[in-house]
Amino acid sequence: MNRSRERTSLWAKAWYKLRRDRIGMISLGVVLLYFVVALGVWLGLWGQGWSQVEGPMWAPPGPKYWLGTNIIGQDIFERALYSTRTAFDVGLVVAVLSTLLGGLMGGLAGYFSNRWADELILWLMGVLDAIPFYLFVAALAYALQGNPYAMHIAMIATFWTTTARLVRGEVIKLKQFEFVEAARAIGLPRRLILFRHILPNTFHILLVQATIVFVGAIKSEVILSFLGLGVTDGVSWGLMIAESTQEVQAGHFSNFVTASSFLFVLVMAFNLFADALQDALDPRKVSA
Amino acid sequence: MSSALLSIRDLVVEFSTERGRVRAIDGVSFDLAPGETLGLVGESGCGKTVTALAVLGLIPSPPGRILSGSIRLEGRELTRLGEREYRHVRGKLISMIFQEPMTALNPVLTIATQMTDVLVRHQGMSRRRARDRAVEMLALVGIPSPEKRIDDYPHQMSGGMRQRVMIAMALSCNPKLLLADEPTTALDVTTQAQVLEEMVRLQERFGTAVILVTHDLGVVAETCRRAVVMYAGRVVEEAPVECLFEQPRHPYTEGLLASIPRIREEKLPELPTIPGSVPDLLHLPPGCRFADRCPRADELCRRREPKLELRCDIAVACHHPNRYAGCRE
Amino acid sequence: MNRETAPLLRVEGLSKHFPVRGGFFRRVTGWLKAVDDVSFQIAHGQTFGLVGESGCGKSTLGRAILRLHEPTAGRVILDGTEITALPRRALTAARRRMQIIFQDPYASLSPRRTVLQTLLEPMEVHRIGTPRTRREKVLELLHIVGMGPEVLHRYPHEFSGGQRQRIGIARALTLDPRFIVADEAVSALDVSVQSQVLNLIARLQRELGISFLFISHDLAVVQHISHQVGVMYLGRLVEIAPAEDLYRDPLHPYTRALLSAIPVPDPKRRRKRIVLQGDVPSPLAPPSGCPFRTRCPEAMPLCAERAPRLTQRHDGRAPHRVACHLY
Ligand SMILES: Nc1ncnc2c1ncn2[C@@H]1O[C@H](COP(=O)(O)OP(=O)(O)OP(=O)(O)O)[C@@H](O)[C@H]1O
Ligand SMILES: Nc1ncnc2c1ncn2[C@@H]1O[C@H](COP(=O)(O)OP(=O)(O)OP(=O)(O)O)[C@@H](O)[C@H]1O
Ligand code: SF4
Numbered sequence: 048m049n050r051s052r053e054r055t056s057l058w059a060k061a062w063y064k065l066r067r068d069r070i071g072m073i074s075l076g077v078v079l080l081y082f083v084v085a086l087g088v089w090l091g092l093w094g095q096g097w098s099q100v101e102g103p104m105w106a107p108p109g110p111k112y113w114l115g116t117n118i119i120g121q122d123i124f125e126r127a128l129y130s131t132r133t134a135f136d137v138g139l140v141v142a143v144l145s146t147l148l149g150g151l152m153g154g155l156a157g158y159f160s161n162r163w164a165d166e167l168i169l170w171l172m173g174v175l176d177a178i179p180f181y182l183f184v185a186a187l188a189y190a191l192q193g194n195p196y197a198m199h200i201a202m203i204a205t206f207w208t209t210t211a212r213l214v215r216g217e218v219i220k221l222k223q224f225e226f227v228e229a230a231r232a233i234g235l236p237r238r239l240i241l242f243r244h245i246l247p248n249t250f251h252i253l254l255v256q257a258t259i260v261f262v263g264a265i266k267s268e269v270i271l272s273f274l275g276l277g278v279t280d281g282v283s284w285g286l287m288i289a290e291s292t293q294e295v296q297a298g299h300f301s302n303f304v305t306a307s308s309f310l311f312v313l314v315m316a317f318n319l320f321a322d323a324l325q326d327a328l329d330p331r332k333v334s335a
Numbered sequence: 336m337s338s339a340l341l342s343i344r345d346l347v348v349e350f351s352t353e354r355g356r357v358r359a360i361d362g363v364s365f366d367l368a369p370g371e372t373l374g375l376v377g378e379s380g381c382g383k384t385v386t387a388l389a390v391l392g393l394i395p396s397p398p399g400r401i402l403s404g405s406i407r408l409e410g411r412e413l414t415r416l417g418e419r420e421y422r423h424v425r426g427k428l429i430s431m432i433f434q435e436p437m438t439a440l441n442p443v444l445t446i447a448t449q450m451t452d453v454l455v456r457h458q459g460m461s462r463r464r465a466r467d468r469a470v471e472m473l474a475l476v477g478i479p480s481p482e483k484r485i486d487d488y489p490h491q492m493s494g495g496m497r498q499r500v501m502i503a504m505a506l507s508c509n510p511k512l513l514l515a516d517e518p519t520t521a522l523d524v525t526t527q528a529q530v531l532e533e534m535v536r537l538q539e540r541f542g543t544a545v546i547l548v549t550h551d552l553g554v555v556a557e558t559c560r561r562a563v564v565m566y567a568g569r570v571v572e573e574a575p576v577e578c579l580f581e582q583p584r585h586p587y588t589e590g591l592l593a594s595i596p597r598i599r600e601e602k603l604p605e606l607p608t609i610p611g612s613v614p615d616l617l618h619l620p621p622g623c624r625f626a627d628r629c630p631r632a633d634e635l636c637r638r639r640e641p642k643l644e645l646r647c648d649i650a651v652a653c654h655h656p657n658r659y660a661g662c663r664e
Numbered sequence: 665m666n667r668e669t670a671p672l673l674r675v676e677g678l679s680k681h682f683p684v685r686g687g688f689f690r691r692v693t694g695w696l697k698a699v700d701d702v703s704f705q706i707a708h709g710q711t712f713g714l715v716g717e718s719g720c721g722k723s724t725l726g727r728a729i730l731r732l733h734e735p736t737a738g739r740v741i742l743d744g745t746e747i748t749a750l751p752r753r754a755l756t757a758a759r760r761r762m763q764i765i766f767q768d769p770y771a772s773l774s775p776r777r778t779v780l781q782t783l784l785e786p787m788e789v790h791r792i793g794t795p796r797t798r799r800e801k802v803l804e805l806l807h808i809v810g811m812g813p814e815v816l817h818r819y820p821h822e823f824s825g826g827q828r829q830r831i832g833i834a835r836a837l838t839l840d841p842r843f844i845v846a847d848e849a850v851s852a853l854d855v856s857v858q859s860q861v862l863n864l865i866a867r868l869q870r871e872l873g874i875s876f877l878f879i880s881h882d883l884a885v886v887q888h889i890s891h892q893v894g895v896m897y898l899g900r901l902v903e904i905a906p907a908e909d910l911y912r913d914p915l916h917p918y919t920r921a922l923l924s925a926i927p928v929p930d931p932k933r934r935r936k937r938i939v940l941q942g943d944v945p946s947p948l949a950p951p952s953g954c955p956f957r958t959r960c961p962e963a964m965p966l967c968a969e970r971a972p973r974l975t976q977r978h979d980g981r982a983p984h985r986v987a988c989h990l991y
């Protein structure tokens with residue numbers, strides 16, 4: 048029973064819950080810190096010297112090169128900073144677009160469940176899910192020869208299906224709710240029912256799903272770049288790890304450790320944040 | 336009262352929620368004699384289920400805990416029992432029937448498995464004998480061809496049948512006390528009539544004491560000897576059923592009785608109501624919890640909370656109760 | 665007045681059969697006759713109470729009348745317009761005249777929309793009034809259901825069940841409907857609040873002259889609010905009568921059992937009751953002949969052979985109709 052007199056939307060309540068979740072807030076802080084780093088790179092405040100070959104090869108960490116230099120004398124710290132931007136580039140683009148696509152497709156499939164639109168979308172999702180991811184990326188990268196967005200497109204094309212399935216399930220559930228029937232009784236057109244009454248109630252799924260996709264995209268980017276299928280212009284943690292393979296054999300670990308730690312901390316923080324977000328947004332717990 | 340089977344005194348249960356600490360029940364006291372049927376009535380959220388769960392030692396903790404008070408079963412204090420001892424009490428001495436029979440029965444096990452498990456564990460019966468006993472119990476609650484139906488899964492039965500299975504299961508260990516939390520609320524009236532009839536019959540036959548939690552005063556009138564009326568976490572009135580229905584003493588009980596829609600010879604132009612709604616447990620008024628809705632409330636009511644006072648077998652918590660009109664008891 | 669005599673709503677032979685799918689390729693393996701050949705009328709400004717046990721098809725009937733479910737067969741005529749024959753676009757316009765109030769005050773309001781948004785929406789969809797007049801109308805409606813302007817910007821989860829139900833009623837009233845289906849509108853509420861909402865509905869009916877189809881499983885609630893009462897069993901109407909007649913002189917054995925099963929809040933009147941045997945049969949495999957015969961204490965051989973039709977009782981004073989071979 049909730050009879051509070053405060054004017055609170057469910058979002059405000061979720062934010063209130065999130066704020067009291069210590070781990071959630073710490074991880075959010077870490078994520079924001081990374082975001083500031085990426086923003087700085089975009090704005091040209093730092094990380095601009097990532098490609099300059101100026102130092103000696105394998106300089107040790109020191110006041111000039113904070114984390115040392117790599118095999119051709121580039122500043123590892125600069126490169127790691129710049130890679131943060133690459134990670135957010137990939138993560139944001141893929142998360143936003145695949146979530147939008149997934150939400151839309153899932154919403155349509157759910158609203159028209161058991162009709163041809165639904166069958167078609169389900170079939171498409173089945174096909175996409177059946178293709179091995181890395182093969183798909185390789186094929187696409189090859190087909191789009193040199194297009195720097197091949198990787199993004201491949202990821203969006205594969206990642207939206209999970210979101211769509213979740214949203215479809217939720218929409219089918221929501222469709223049975225009486226407020227949807229009330230909207231029909233009022234004479235609301237179907238388009239409005241879907242976009243105004245049903246989809247807004249899947250936002251919590253979309254938000255959580257977006258954070259999960261974000262992490263997934265960053266991780267995949269690293270692996271793809273490592274395999275040479277990913278980032279082609281610029282640098283990324285994956286590329287750094289790829290170059291470091293030679294260095295590790297020679298006993299120089301800075302490049303490898305830096306790139307993997309940057310990656311690890313971000314992924315970890317993001318995962319914890321996604322968990323906290325899920326808890327905070329769970330409508331059962333929020334509205335109870 | 337030493338003859339009581341169950342005796343609850345000043346029980347306080349608190350839940351910590353995101354909005355603050357809520358006293359779901361705040362100073363609940365009542366007694367139950369062996370073999371007696373007691374109705375626990377009140378509106379949604381008044382603390383009926385929490386009271387029943389407290390007796391069973393099943394208050395979810397966290398967020399809840401018993402803050403103070405005592406629950407004695409046959410003189411033995413239950414609130415201080417450890418989990419292991421409590422489990423023993425739950426199986427043998429007290430059992431419970433829940434409102435939603437579908438969620439209280441495990442959907443992936445047959446009725447036979449679920450019923451015999453209980454008997455094997457608490458009565459130390461062999462599987463063979465336990466099964467015989469289970470079939471016998473199912474027959475007693477009126478399940479047709481019980482030796483066949485016992486191998487059904489819960490979803491193969493109707494709501495009424497599932498609730499009867501729950502009753503059979505609850506009574507199979509011959510408990511001293513049965514807690515029935517809205518056992519028929521999810522059922523149709525005709526099915527409710529069947530199930531209540533079986534329950535009363537078995538309860539008399541086994542001499543089990545029953546606490547029947549319900550919001551339906553009609554059900555109380557037909558099955559209970561005494562009733563406890565709760566409002567916003569407190570007992571406001573406790574009386575033998577005849578007195579309660581003939582002359583409710585608390586204004587809340589009176590309003591509740593008046594507002595039940597019942598089939599009348601003459602249609603009333605307007606149903607009597609209790610204005611307003613139940614107070615938020617987090618923002619309780621300083622005085623009587625019912626004062627905001629009460630037609631008799633005065634300065635005293637708004638300032639000081641009335642205590643539960645016992646007089647001639649009727650307990651009332653009100654500064655201005657209806658006058659006591661010579662109850663036969 | 666002529667309006668008094670001509671019915672507002674006529675339902676003729678209405679059926680709703682749901683396909684039952686199973687086996688390979690989810691083929692249709694059978695039909696569930698949730699509502700089967702139901703006919704009745706509701707007069708202007710009157711309430712028709714519909715009672716019956718869970719799953720007997722009450723909600724399906726209410727929704728089929730509003731075409732929230734497409735009826736399988738039959739006609740619904742509201743105020744001279746044949747609702748069942750309207751094309752989609754015209755149906756949207758017709759929705760202004762018929763509305764619905766739901767059982768579950770928790771599920772019937774959009775959780776992420778404020779009261780104001782919820783109440784403005786119907787008028788926006790039908791392009792009624794200006795933003796100013798719409799807002800005035802919302803305030804007026806809230807006043808009618810006993811709420812003040814302070815609730816406008818609150819969300820549904822901030823209200824109690826009774827308050828939510830009032831908001832649901834206000835929403836149904838925004839389009840000035842002539843006819844409202846109230847599907848278990850008070851069943852989820854506590855008694856003290858239930859009576860408040862019942863009085864509200866009765867008042868609206870008197871003051872605004874709206875006709876109601878009042879669906880409930882509670883015979884006592886129905887008696888208080890209805891002029892006519894229909895009793896439903898397994899998708900069919902088994903008895904229709906003016907409220908006084910039905911409660912004073914129930915004819916169908918099912919109606920009698922239903923009436924006697926209601927717990928009476930009076931310990932001195934523990935009456936002899938008719939306890940029905942067995943459970944409601946599955947609507948997928950209804951019994952032959954009379955649907956009630958498997959539980960009927962008075963069933964005869966004839967009942968298994970032929971389904972009784974709804975007929976006017978012989979002595980025919982009041983329009984009391986019953987579907988039973990006993991009469
Ligand atoms: N697990 C819980 N966490 C927090 N609060 C709880 C919990 N369980 C119960 N409460 C609170 O305790 C109060 C009493 O609840 P209880 O379930 O006993 O009501 P009830 O009388 O059984 O009502 P109903 O008729 O709706 O079952 C409620 O206000 C509820 O908010
Ligand atoms: N969309 C649907 N698809 C298939 N079967 C349905 C559908 N809706 C209802 N039914 C079936 O139709 C029958 C009548 O259901 P309905 O909801 O109308 O009953 P009701 O009288 O309103 O019951 P209650 O009192 O429980 O609300 C039931 O057997 C139900 O399972
Ligand atoms: S104490 Fe006062 S306010 Fe409370 S119920 Fe009695 S008369 Fe009413």
Ligand SMILES: [Mg+2]
Nearest residue numbers: 383384385516
């Ligand atoms: Mg309860």
Ligand SMILES: [Mg+2]
Nearest residue numbers: 722723724848
């Ligand atoms: Mg229904």
